[in-house]
Amino acid sequence: MILPDSLIPWNLSMEAYDRVIGARSLLRWTLNTVIYSVVSVVGVLFFSSLAGYAFAKKRFPGKEVMFWSFIAMLMVPYHITVVPVFILISNAGGVNSYWGLILPTLANAQAVFLMRQFIKSLPDELFEAATVDGCSEWRMYVSIVVPLIKPILATLGVFVFLWHWNDFLWPLIIGQSNDMRTLTTGLASMNAENVPLNVVLAGSVVAFVPIFMAYLIGQRYFKEGVTMSGIKG
Amino acid sequence: MSVDTLPKARQRYRWREARIALLFVLPCLLLFIAFRFGPAVAGGVLSFTDYTIGADTNWIGLENLRRLNEDPLFWRALRTTLTIALLAVPLSILMSLGMALLVRRAFRGSKLFRSIFFLPVITSLVLAGIVFTWIFSEGGPWTSVMGWLGFADRAWLSDTTLVIPAIVIVAVWGRFGFGMLILLARLQDVPRELEEAALADGAGAWQRFRYIILPELKPALFFLAVIETTFSFQIFDTVYVMTGGGPANSSYVLVYQLYDQAFRYFDFGYASAIGLALFVMTFIVAMIQRLTLGRER
Amino acid sequence: MTSAALGAVMLASACGGDDGGGANTGSAEPGEVEGSVTMWTYPVIADETEHRNFWDDTIAAFGEEYPNVDVEVEIFPWADRDQALSTAIAGNSAPDVVYMIPDQLPGYARNIEPIDGYLDDDAKADYLPNAIEAVTIDGEMTAAPILASAVTLTCNKEVFDDVGQSEYPETWDDLREMAPEFKDAGYDMFAYSGDVSQTLNLTFYPLLWQAGGDVFNDDGSEVTFNSEAGVEALTFLQEMVDGGYVSEDMLTSNPPVEQTKLAQGEVACEWHSEGKNLVEFWGEENTVILPPLTNAEQIAYGTVGSLAMLSSADDKDAAGAWISFVTEAERAAEYDEASGFLPVKESTGSLYEGDPLLGEAEKYVDLTTVGPLTEEAREVMGVLAPEIQAVLIGEKEPQQALDDAAAAAEAVVR
Numbered sequence: 013m014i015l016p017d018s019l020i021p022w023n024l025s026m027e028a029y030d031r032v033i034g035a036r037s038l039l040r041w042t043l044n045t046v047i048y049s050v051v052s053v054v055g056v057l058f059f060s061s062l063a064g065y066a067f068a069k070k071r072f073p074g075k076e077v078m079f080w081s082f083i084a085m086l087m088v089p090y091h092i093t094v095v096p097v098f099i100l101i102s103n104a105g106g107v108n109s110y111w112g113l114i115l116p117t118l119a120n121a122q123a124v125f126l127m128r129q130f131i132k133s134l135p136d137e138l139f140e141a142a143t144v145d146g147c148s149e150w151r152m153y154v155s156i157v158v159p160l161i162k163p164i165l166a167t168l169g170v171f172v173f174l175w176h177w178n179d180f181l182w183p184l185i186i187g188q189s190n191d192m193r194t195l196t197t198g199l200a201s202m203n204a205e206n207v208p209l210n211v212v213l214a215g216s217v218v219a220f221v222p223i224f225m226a227y228l229i230g231q232r233y234f235k236e237g238v239t240m241s242g243i244k245g
Numbered sequence: 246m247s248v249d250t251l252p253k254a255r256q257r258y259r260w261r262e263a264r265i266a267l268l269f270v271l272p273c274l275l276l277f278i279a280f281r282f283g284p285a286v287a288g289g290v291l292s293f294t295d296y297t298i299g300a301d302t303n304w305i306g307l308e309n310l311r312r313l314n315e316d317p318l319f320w321r322a323l324r325t326t327l328t329i330a331l332l333a334v335p336l337s338i339l340m341s342l343g344m345a346l347l348v349r350r351a352f353r354g355s356k357l358f359r360s361i362f363f364l365p366v367i368t369s370l371v372l373a374g375i376v377f378t379w380i381f382s383e384g385g386p387w388t389s390v391m392g393w394l395g396f397a398d399r400a401w402l403s404d405t406t407l408v409i410p411a412i413v414i415v416a417v418w419g420r421f422g423f424g425m426l427i428l429l430a431r432l433q434d435v436p437r438e439l440e441e442a443a444l445a446d447g448a449g450a451w452q453r454f455r456y457i458i459l460p461e462l463k464p465a466l467f468f469l470a471v472i473e474t475t476f477s478f479q480i481f482d483t484v485y486v487m488t489g490g491g492p493a494n495s496s497y498v499l500v501y502q503l504y505d506q507a508f509r510y511f512d513f514g515y516a517s518a519i520g521l522a523l524f525v526m527t528f529i530v531a532m533i534q535r536l537t538l539g540r541e542r
Numbered sequence: 543m544t545s546a547a548l549g550a551v552m553l554a555s556a557c558g559g560d561d562g563g564g565a566n567t568g569s570a571e572p573g574e575v576e577g578s579v580t581m582w583t584y585p586v587i588a589d590e591t592e593h594r595n596f597w598d599d600t601i602a603a604f605g606e607e608y609p610n611v612d613v614e615v616e617i618f619p620w621a622d623r624d625q626a627l628s629t630a631i632a633g634n635s636a637p638d639v640v641y642m643i644p645d646q647l648p649g650y651a652r653n654i655e656p657i658d659g660y661l662d663d664d665a666k667a668d669y670l671p672n673a674i675e676a677v678t679i680d681g682e683m684t685a686a687p688i689l690a691s692a693v694t695l696t697c698n699k700e701v702f703d704d705v706g707q708s709e710y711p712e713t714w715d716d717l718r719e720m721a722p723e724f725k726d727a728g729y730d731m732f733a734y735s736g737d738v739s740q741t742l743n744l745t746f747y748p749l750l751w752q753a754g755g756d757v758f759n760d761d762g763s764e765v766t767f768n769s770e771a772g773v774e775a776l777t778f779l780q781e782m783v784d785g786g787y788v789s790e791d792m793l794t795s796n797p798p799v800e801q802t803k804l805a806q807g808e809v810a811c812e813w814h815s816e817g818k819n820l821v822e823f824w825g826e827e828n829t830v831i832l833p834p835l836t837n838a839e840q841i842a843y844g845t846v847g848s849l850a851m852l853s854s855a856d857d858k859d860a861a862g863a864w865i866s867f868v869t870e871a872e873r874a875a876e877y878d879e880a881s882g883f884l885p886v887k888e889s890t891g892s893l894y895e896g897d898p899l900l901g902e903a904e905k906y907v908d909l910t911t912v913g914p915l916t917e918e919a920r921e922v923m924g925v926l927a928p929e930i931q932a933v934l935i936g937e938k939e940p941q942q943a944l945d946d947a948a949a950a951a952e953a954v955v956r
Contacts, residue, residue, distance in 0.1 A: 070266030096284035
């Protein structure tokens with residue numbers, strides 16, 4: 013909560029919110045949330061599956077050190093890195109931008125770990141056969157690895173999506189203008205600014221329905237995703 | 246193909262493999278350097294500076310830690326955070342356990358219950374906070390029910406003592422579904438014959454739970470305890486939405502203080518020092534887990 | 543890599559300092575000044591379209607005089623504006639000119655280009671003394687005032703009529719005396735906005751000043767709100783709250799205004815909002831603007847809105863010319879009238895003579911203060927407000943609460 017300044021008009025009238033913030037902002041926030049969630053899911057799945065595959069099935073110098081330092085990052089609470097990451101992004105001019113919002117969240121240690129575990133459990137023969145066929149590494153990734161890891165892609169994808177959809181602290185500090193808010197930070201700001209409860213609740217429904225529908229359809233993935241990762245977004 | 250060229254060929258092949266593997270790892274590595282490794286170290290370094298936006302940065306040594314030590318607000322926030330953890334962790338585990346035992350056997354609607362119990366886990370804490378603010382408000386459902394039960398019908402969120410249980414209730418509500426699922430997975434491993442045999446021997450429900458189910462669940466319960474503790478140290482969303490740290494600072498938690506210092510007063514150095522304190526707390530919990538698990542093995 | 547990243551961060555912050563060079567536009571020919579100027583302001587005029595139009599007109603007029611300067615004015619929301627500005631400064635995307643009130647200025651002083659050299663002497667001489675004082679830090683004028691406000695005492699005539707009280711309160715004692723009478727008639731004597739997110743400048747500090755106290759000592763090196771005067775002020779407040787004379791609904795939270803007893807006409811007086819904000823609920827005929835309350839002193843809060851130039855501005859002469867143009871007496875007066883704020887120039891005289899609301903408020907500008915001007919002022923509010931709240935909800939005694947707040951503030955101030 014920010015100290016309202018002495019010049020803030022103290023009687024923000026209700027109609028102003030219905031008109032201004034109401035429909036237009038909710039739409040915009042929903043769009044932002046979708047962009048934040050979908051782009052992040054695609055990015056995290058792509059990068060983590062590449063790395064996970066390399067860690068699981070390839071031999072290269074520094075592999076163990078790299079992998080375990082990735083995993084060590086699971087131990088470092090989000091809150092110790094949030095300040096430096098914010099400083100970095102804000103110095104690079106990323107405040108109130110999609111890239112500033114999304115880029116830092118692509119470094120997802122959990123995703124790399126789970127990818128590696130999953131791919132490691134697949135029999136080596138599947139990959140060796142392709143090598144003998146003279147498949148190029150990239151083609152092999154696209155045509156062999158990706159189909160094989162579909163289950164983990166779905167589960168992890170759902171989890172990452174959920175995490176971003178519900179994320180609060182990062183969008184709160186990076187998306188500061190009204191236009192760059194997500195549903196969670198937008199609703200929190202409405203709540204803090206004394207928008208009448210029915211308007212806020214209406215917004216909450218908008219934010220909840222997509223997740224709820226997705227949950228109804230893909231319950232299994234939700235449960236797997238959240239339990240596997242152990243951490244709620 | 247002569248005998249002595251073989252190793253060389255393999256070597257070359259490996260080098261090619263390594264190059265490609267490194268190429269695959271590279272994007273992740275760069276992201277991690279920029280947004281995880283770097284900031285983790287920078288977070289530590291920052292706590293020894295007076296870094297703020299638009300000013301020269303000075304190395305101030307232990308000044309921030311000294312300030313932490315002398316800051317009554319920090320100690321209060323630490324106390325509040327620990328209190329919340331102390332209440333929320335056992336409650337959420339008990340609740341998870343209870344619900345898991347309730348829905349473990351297939352019965353009409355057991356699937357539905359599992360789904361419903363899990364729903365809070367996927368719900369945004371901000372939305373939960375908004376709805377619970379209403380539930381706990383004066384004239385809200387919770388307040389009315391408390392009134393009927395003969396308790397004072399005061400709004401919990403505006404009471405310096407009751408605000409903590411209110412926050413804890415929301416935290417437990419949002420978490421127990423997760424614990425329930427973890428425990429359900431373990432419950433499937435409980436040998437059915439063993440339970441049936443015990444039943445035949447006339448063992449009561451409590452005895453069956455105590456001697457057959459509980460030992461099986463122990464590692465999972467322990468895992469939950471650790472993860473729930475870490476989670477409750479980082480509570481922020483609900484406090485931000487429901488109380489803003491009030492009334493009279495009674496729900497002011499550590500992450501809230503970190504947020505205030507960094508993004509309201511722009512004192513990034515001091516905020517990093519608070520982050521460091523959070524790290525130490527999490528680290529201690531993880532070490533306890535390590536040591537205890539090590540002993541169990 | 544890490545240290546490099548951190549180094550880059552620090553380097554970036556080290557830049558953006560003062561590059562010196564006190565250019566003086568006062569003497570430059572308008573045609574010779576060129577460049578572009580970006581200004582951030584906030585909904586000072588509540589109606590967005592009206593506000594937009596004002597600036598479009600002003601830009602057009604400025605363009606006639608300074609054909610080689612491009613001006614862009616962006617209107618930001620009030621909420622989170624410090625966050626937006628700070629991050630813009632860090633990200634080198636800061637505007638050249640920003641609207642600020644005095645309690646922001648100290649925090650940005652190192653990023654602000656003093657405005658002294660860009661205003662001509664006549665313009666400076668024309669300012670009301672307290673407007674100049676409000677923007678002066680270390681002997682330099684950091685920003686050019688454009689408007690002022692006076693938040694004195696406002697009472698609801700309808701309530702007074704209903705109770706049969708024909709006198710309005712002038713002192714704390716008057717409030718004490720009248721309160722039971724109003725309570726018996728079913729009214730609250732006053733509303734106190736005790737939510738911790740409310741600035742203390744509008745709530746507790748006026749009482750503190752009226753008791754003869756202040757928030758900081760003269761050089762801002764320590765807090766003094768736990769003085770005898772501070773205790774007296776908080777005790778007065780506590781006494782009134784305990785007596786049931788203060789609206790409960792606003793005491794610890796910040797409900798929507800239209801839902802408060804204050805807006806619904808069940809409260810006699812308040813001092814945390816300008817009277818003009820209550821007209822909508824009480825009607826103009828019932829909104830009575832009164833002089834600031836008196837105890838040891840007669841004083842209230844009033845603010846000064848000003849335009850500051852950031853030192854990162856590329857075309858300082860152009861930015862200076864723009865600020866000087868906008869704050870020129872007549873143009874500023876136009877802005878004041880459109881936004882319902884008070885003038886800051888001697889030559890403007892009275893803008894609202896005869897106006898029952900602003901005309902009254904205008905009379906008391908001399909009795910107002912803009913509040914503490916130290917960099918830590920806001921953070922000190924952050925530690926003090928919850929302690930005051932603790933007293934209001936009966937958790938602590940005034941002396942204890944203020945001492946606790948002072949102890950916490952000590953860590954902040956040094």
